[in-house]
Every structure is written in C-alpha cells, then in structure tokens.
Amino acid sequence: MSAFNNPFSPDVRLGAACGCGKHRSRVEHDAEAATLRDEPAGNDTEMLNGRVIQSAVMRALFPRDETRRRFLAAVGSSGALAAVSSVVPFGALEAMAQDKGALEKKDLKIGFIPITCATPLIMADPLGFYRKQGLNVTLNKTAGWALIRDKMLNKEHDASHFLSPMPLAISLGLGSAAQAMNVATIQNINGQAITLHVKHKDKRDPKQWKGFKFAVPFDYSMHNFLLRYYVAEHGLDPDTDIQIRVTPPPEMVANLRAGNIDGFLGPDPFNQRAVYDEVGFIHILSKELWDGHPCCAFGVSDAFIKENPNTFAALYRAVLTSAAMAREARNRQLIAEVISPPNYLNQPVTVVEQVLTGKYADGLGNVKNVPDRADFDPFPWHSMAVWILTQMKRWGYIKGEVDYRQIAEKVFMVTDARKHMAELEMKAPARSYAKFKVMGKEFDPAKPDAYLASFAIRKAA
Amino acid sequence: MSSRDFWRATALSLVFLTVLLGVWHLATLPKQQASAANDEYAKLMGKDTKKTEGLPTPAQVGETAWKHLADPFYDRGSNDKGIGIQLAYSLARVGLGYVLAILFAVPLGFLIGMSPLMHRALDPFIQVLKPISPLAWMPLALYTIKDSSVSGVFVIFICSVWPMLINTAHGVASVRRDWLNVARTLEVKPVRKAFQVILPAAAPTILTGMRISMGIAWLVIVAAEMLVGGTGIGYFVWNEWNNLNLANVIFAILTIGVVGMALDLAIGRLQKLVTYVD
Numbered sequence: 213m214s215a216f217n218n219p220f221s222p223d224v225r226l227g228a229a230c231g232c233g234k235h236r237s238r239v240e241h242d243a244e245a246a247t248l249r250d251e252p253a254g255n256d257t258e259m260l261n262g263r264v265i266q267s268a269v270m271r272a273l274f275p276r277d278e279t280r281r282r283f284l285a286a287v288g289s290s291g292a293l294a295a296v297s298s299v300v301p302f303g304a305l306e307a308m309a310q311d312k313g314a315l316e317k318k319d320l321k322i323g324f325i326p327i328t329c330a331t332p333l334i335m336a337d338p339l340g341f342y343r344k345q346g347l348n349v350t351l352n353k354t355a356g357w358a359l360i361r362d363k364m365l366n367k368e369h370d371a372s373h374f375l376s377p378m379p380l381a382i383s384l385g386l387g388s389a390a391q392a393m394n395v396a397t398i399q400n401i402n403g404q405a406i407t408l409h410v411k412h413k414d415k416r417d418p419k420q421w422k423g424f425k426f427a428v429p430f431d432y433s434m435h436n437f438l439l440r441y442y443v444a445e446h447g448l449d450p451d452t453d454i455q456i457r458v459t460p461p462p463e464m465v466a467n468l469r470a471g472n473i474d475g476f477l478g479p480d481p482f483n484q485r486a487v488y489d490e491v492g493f494i495h496i497l498s499k500e501l502w503d504g505h506p507c508c509a510f511g512v513s514d515a516f517i518k519e520n521p522n523t524f525a526a527l528y529r530a531v532l533t534s535a536a537m538a539r540e541a542r543n544r545q546l547i548a549e550v551i552s553p554p555n556y557l558n559q560p561v562t563v564v565e566q567v568l569t570g571k572y573a574d575g576l577g578n579v580k581n582v583p584d585r586a587d588f589d590p591f592p593w594h595s596m597a598v599w600i601l602t603q604m605k606r607w608g609y610i611k612g613e614v615d616y617r618q619i620a621e622k623v624f625m626v627t628d629a630r631k632h633m634a635e636l637e638m639k640a641p642a643r644s645y646a647k648f649k650v651m652g653k654e655f656d657p658a659k660p661d662a663y664l665a666s667f668a669i670r671k672a673a
Numbered sequence: 674m675s676s677r678d679f680w681r682a683t684a685l686s687l688v689f690l691t692v693l694l695g696v697w698h699l700a701t702l703p704k705q706q707a708s709a710a711n712d713e714y715a716k717l718m719g720k721d722t723k724k725t726e727g728l729p730t731p732a733q734v735g736e737t738a739w740k741h742l743a744d745p746f747y748d749r750g751s752n753d754k755g756i757g758i759q760l761a762y763s764l765a766r767v768g769l770g771y772v773l774a775i776l777f778a779v780p781l782g783f784l785i786g787m788s789p790l791m792h793r794a795l796d797p798f799i800q801v802l803k804p805i806s807p808l809a810w811m812p813l814a815l816y817t818i819k820d821s822s823v824s825g826v827f828v829i830f831i832c833s834v835w836p837m838l839i840n841t842a843h844g845v846a847s848v849r850r851d852w853l854n855v856a857r858t859l860e861v862k863p864v865r866k867a868f869q870v871i872l873p874a875a876a877p878t879i880l881t882g883m884r885i886s887m888g889i890a891w892l893v894i895v896a897a898e899m900l901v902g903g904t905g906i907g908y909f910v911w912n913e914w915n916n917l918n919l920a921n922v923i924f925a926i927l928t929i930g931v932v933g934m935a936l937d938l939a940i941g942r943l944q945k946l947v948t949y950v951d
Contacts, residue, residue: 554912
C-alpha cells in the first residue's frame with residue numbers, strides 16, 4: 213500500500229508499477245515489502261493519514277517519480293521534509309482534515325447495501341477515514357432498499373447509503389411516511405449495466421424483449437428509471453410490454469441463474485458477477501445511456517443534521533476524502549482489495565477489480581477496457597434531481613404539479629457539498645444546474661415540463 | 674429395542690449416509706475445463722484460480738465446515754463474525770421470543786381452558802391469527818416497534834404463541850373430572866388447585882405445545898434473519914447466498930439442522946420428566 217509508505221524515502225516508488233520487477237503488481241510488491249519490514253498494517257491511522265497527505269503533495273510536486281527520488285537521494289529525507297514543509301503547510305492540511313467543533317455524537321451506525329456504488333462510504337472504514345475524523349462508525353450490511361428506508365425512518369441508522377431518488381421520494385412521502393431526507397453527496401456515477409441471461413445472446417435488439425422479465429433494485433432507483441427510459445426509446449412500454457420486478461441486488465444473480473428473470477438493470481458487482489458465474493452477459497453499460505448519471509447517494513435526515521452539525525460535518529469530510537481517493541484510477545486496485553472481504557462486499561476480488569478498473573470480461577468472450585465504467589464524483593447536481601423528478605412524474609410515481617426546483621434544492625445539499633469540498637481542496641462546479649444528454653436527447657433543467665411532454669411513451673396522467 | 678436391533682439400524686443409517694455422499698460426490702465431480710483460447714479473458718473469468726463451479730463436492734463442504742468449526746468465534750467487524758457468534762445471536766433471539774411466548778400463552782391458556790365462556794369469546798381471534806405466517810407481521814412490526822432486532826424477537830413470539838396457547842387450553846380443559854371433583858370435596862383453594870392439580874395433569878400436553886413451538890420458532894428465525902439481516906445464522910446464509918458460496922450455505926443448512934435437533938431433544942427430555950401414567 214504505497215500510499216502509506218514514507219514518500220520521503222528514495223527507496224519508495226509512488227508510481228503504479230512494481231518497483232523491483234519481481235511482482236505482478238505494485239500491491240503485491242508492497243505487501244511483501246511490508247512483511248519484510250514487519251510493519252503492523254494500518255494500526256497507526258494518524259500516521260497513515262499524514263502519510264496519505266504527504267504522498268499526495270510529493271506526487272504533485274514531483275510528477276516524475278525519478279525526479280523525486282533523485283531529489284531525495286541528494287538532500288536526504290529529513291532535509292526534504294523540512295524543505296517541502298517550508299512551502300507546503302502539512303500541519304494545516306492535516307488539521308483541515310480534522311474536526312473544528314466538538315462532535316455531538318461519536319458512535320454512528322451507517323447502513324449500506326453490498327454493492328460497488330457504496331465504495332466511498334465502505335472504504336472509509338478499512339482505510340480509517342472515519343476514525344481520522346474522530347468517528348466510531350459501524351457499517352451495517354442491510355438486506356434490501358426497503359429496509360434501508362425503514363431503518364433510516366426509525367432512526368436505527370444515523371446515515372445511510374441510498375439510491376439517489378430515495379431521499380426525494382421519502383421527502384415527498386412517496387411509498388412511506390414523509391420525512392425530510394437529504395442527499396449530502398452522490399456516491400457514484402455510472403457503474404451500472406443491463407445484464408441479460410446467456411440464453412438471450414442473440415437478442416441484442418430491445419425490440420425483441422417483449423414479455424421479458426427484468427429486475428431492478430427498487431421502485432425509486434436510477435435503475436428503474438434508466439431501464440424504463442431505455443426500453444421506451446426502443447418503442448416498448450415498460451408498464452405493459454415488459455415486466456419489471458423489484459429484487460434486492462444481491463439476489464439478482466441467483467434469480468438470473470434460476471431463470472426467474474431474463475435480465476436486470478442492476479448495480480455492480482452483480483453484473484460482473486453474473487458474467488463471472490457464466491449465467492449472464494453485459495448487454496450495455498449504463499454509462500452508454502447517460503454518461504455521468506448519478507446512482508447512489510450518501511444521505512442523512514434533516515433531524516440528524518440539526519441535532520449533530522459537527523458530527524455531520526466530520527462525516528461529510530470522511531466520505532468526501534474517500535470519494536477523492538476513489539476517483540483516482542491508480543487507487544482502484546487497492547480499493548477493490550479493501551472492500552471485497554466478507555465484512556463488506558463479500559465478493560471475489562477479481563470481480564470487484566474488473567468493475568473498478570474498467571478492464572472486464574463482457575460474458576461474450578471479449579475483454580473490454582472502459583476506465584470510466586464506474587466513477588465517484590460526489591457533487592450533487594440539482595439538475596440530476598430535476599431529471600429524476602421528471603421521470604417519477606413520467607411513470608406516474610408523482611401525480612399533479614411538481615415544483616422541481618424547490619424540491620431539488622431542498623434535498624440535494626449543493627451548498628454544503630461545495631463548502632466541504634473546498635475544505636478538502638476538491639474542485640466543485642460553480643453552477644448546480646447543467647444540461648446533459650440521455651441517449652442522445654438533451655435535457656434542459658430549466659424546462660422540465662417541456663422535456664416531459666416530449667416523450668411519446670409515458671403513463672397517462 | 675434390543676441391542677441387536679439398535680446395531681442393525683445404525684448400520685443401515687451408515688449405509689444410507691455412504692450412498693448419499695457417494696451420489697453427491699459423483700454428481701458434483703468437476704468437469705474437464707475446455708482450455709480457453711483467449712488467456713486474458715479466461716483470467717478475468719477466474720479460470721486460473723480455484724473457482725467453484727455449480728454445486729460443491731462433499732469434500733469441499735467438509736473443508737469449509739472444518740474451517741468454520743476450527744474458529745467459530747472470530748469477529749472481523751460488524752458484518753463478518755464466526756458461526757458460533759451467529760448461532761448465539763439466533764439462539765438469543767429465539768430464547769427471548771420463546772420465553773415471552775411462554776409467559777403470555779400459558780396463563781392465557783389456563784384461563785381459556787378453565788372457562789368455557791372465555792374459550793368461546795376468544796376462539797374466533799385465535800382462529801384468525803393462528804394461520805398468519807409470522808413473517809407477514811414483519812413490515813408491521815418494523816413500522817411500529819422501530820427496531821429490527823426487537824421485531825425479530827416479536828416474530829418469534831407471535832409464531833410460538835399459538836401452539837402453546839392451544840395446547841395449554843386443551844390440556845387444562847381435559848383434566849379428568851374426578852380429580853377436579855376430589856379437589857372440590859377437599860375444599861382446595863383455586864390457586865393451589867391450579868398449581869397442584871391442573872398444572873401437573875396438563876403438563877404433558879403443555880410441553881407438547883412447547884415442543885411444537887420450538888420447532889416453528891427455529892424454522893422462522895432463519896427466515897426472519899434473512900429478511901432483516903445484521904446478525905444470526907439466517908444472516909449468515911443470506912450473506913453467503915450473495916456471494917453464491919454454496920459450500921458455506923450447505924454448511925449453514927447442516928448446522929441449522931443439528932441445532933434444531935438439539936433443541937427438540939432438550940424439550941423432549943423435559944417432556945419425559947413430566948409425563949405420568951394414569
């Protein structure tokens with residue numbers, strides 16, 4: 213784990229390849245090096261996190277690893293630390309990562325569904341980002357989205373992994389009692405796919421899908437809305453021509469194997485897992501429908517924020533730190549390794565690795581390379597919320613007039629996200645509305661009603 | 674049963690077991706892998722590593738079982754605990770729900786058994802509530818109790834209450850008239866009558882109800898934990914199902930069976946203690 217090695221040592225490489233050439237990857241090399249040095253892995257998180265920041269700075273100062281090593285060899289590591297510290301305020305950077313006010317609540321329970329969408333909030337636990345913020349977080353693996361909702365509503369969980377439409381639905385009182393719920397950050401963008409059973413290898417045209425049974429994770433999910441959008445663009449009415457059923461993501465592969473469903477638009481790693489188990493193939497990545505679409509979110513209730521503002525801020529920083537790290541392609545392999553064990557995803561590392569690195573087997577005999585198959589942009593665009601609301605209205609989940617902007621701006625916490633991203637020196641966009649394209653068709657967040665009216669296939673109001 | 678019969682039965686059991694394992698072994702023998710043309714693709718499909726295809730062999734399950742039993746109490750975080758800890762969680766939930774059910778069902782059963790009026794008044798409620806699947810209560814329980822763990826205990830309570838209640842009422846109602854008459858002649862006080870005449874007389878029937886309840890409770894806890902998750906043997910099955918790790922699932926199934934049998938035997942022993950010959 214080179215992020216935790218001393219970046220001021222000339223013997224350490226900060227690049228991606230193995231330094232000595234004897235190992236297949238850098239991770240392996242570091243693992244062996246760690247055992248040789250007899251370093252206890254990950255018990256001194258203070259130091260580790262300091263190292264993460266120092267490594268990041270050193271990488272920024274010396275993009276070429278060679279230069280850095282020559283520099284260090286010349287001046288010695290303590291000299292280098294002093295020299296670099298004089299220009300870069302390491303202390304301040306580390307303090308920035310620490311809390312400003314006293315934490316109201318330190319022991320937190322956070323719910324999650326074992327899918328790669330939750331990568332930032334999961335990896336923050338094994339990598340110690342929560343502890344760094346003074347939080348003692350218990351991650352609770354939860355059996356399905358309905359339970360995620362119920363456990364948030366009855367306050368068993370303090371914060372939770374959500375599908376990004378869920379806080380909108382809960383705030384509107386759709387499918388549950390209304391409670392003010394917020395999207396603090398988007399967890400991930402892209403990273404979903406339509407997976408079909410291997411027996412449908414020759415039915416690649418959605419027009420042939422009449423009568424198919426598809427699974428989606430939840431009614432209020434991007435998966436449901438994207439699947440409906442996709443088949444509707446191909447002339448099928450999702451309410452009458454195909455069957456859509458709600459199935460918890462972990463049960464999708466088992467159902468596909470049993471033949472209960474013909475396919476699913478589901479979260480990874482289960483698309484890749486279906487390929488790995490040779491029961492399905494990846495028909496299309498969700499990225500090809502809408503590049504940059506949000507999927508899951510990190511959410512908290514209004515009440516929690518009001519009662520625990522400092523804790524909430526600390527939590528915010530921990531999750532954003534994770535997101536920043538997860539965005540970097542070079543960290544993906546390490547992340548796949550720390551989130552795969554039984555305590556988190558409980559999946560083979562190679563499956564998770566294929567999802568996160570984007571180099572994957574598609575189930576049809578091809579190796580594909582799509583580096584942005586999954587990404588972790590945390591910024592909660594208001595325009596995303598407006599799009600979700602238009603689709604909720606399109607398929608009859610919301611009836612009557614909708615004040616798109618008001619709801620979007622209440623639930624998606626753009627101002628807070630911007631503030632905390634600035635603290636961590638992450639770039640946040642200045643606007644919160646942007647036009648984007650879904651399957652080639654432009655969406656203008658300023659004209660949601662016109663957008664909605666432009667669809668031929670929709671549920672009659 | 675003579676000792677000769679015992680040995681013959683045991684030998685036959687062993688033969689059945691051997692046949693079962695043999696068939697299982699032959700049915701799950703690994704098929705010869707066609708060597709893949711595209712090496713990189715094969716690697717991504719996990720062909721280069723030991724990957725279980727389909728059902729595991731008896732040897733694989735044995736290996737898995739050994740691994741779990743060798744270290745039953747490990748705790749690697751909130752979602753990954755040893756089989757011993759998971760069983761303890763399940764048993765604690767069952768125990769709690771079951772004891773609550775006894776405290777509720779036995780006194781109420783006495784009341785119903787001793788008073789024909791109460792019997793007729795409460796009968797429609799019991800008849801309607803009895804056939805409801807305990808898991809159907811789960812959404813309602815979660816919504817009202819607002820705690821998934823307590824909801825699990827509630828589901829155990831609600832499923833084990835009915836057999837106990839009905840058996841207690843039946844046992845109490847069918848205590849022999851002669852004994853009650855004797856008690857009345859001797860002017861025994863009602864409390865003493867309940868504890869010294871009716872309870873011992875009805876005990877075997879009550880214990881039968883408790884035995885049925887325990888069986889049902891153990892069936893239900895697995896399903897309830899699969900639904901609610903978190904901890905317990907049911908969660909263990911669900912978590913391994915997510916990973917499509919059938920060796921672990923089969924091991925868990927066997928464990929559930931063995932523990933269920935142990936619970937049943939324990940109450941069977943109790944039942945023997947209170948059985949009497951007329």
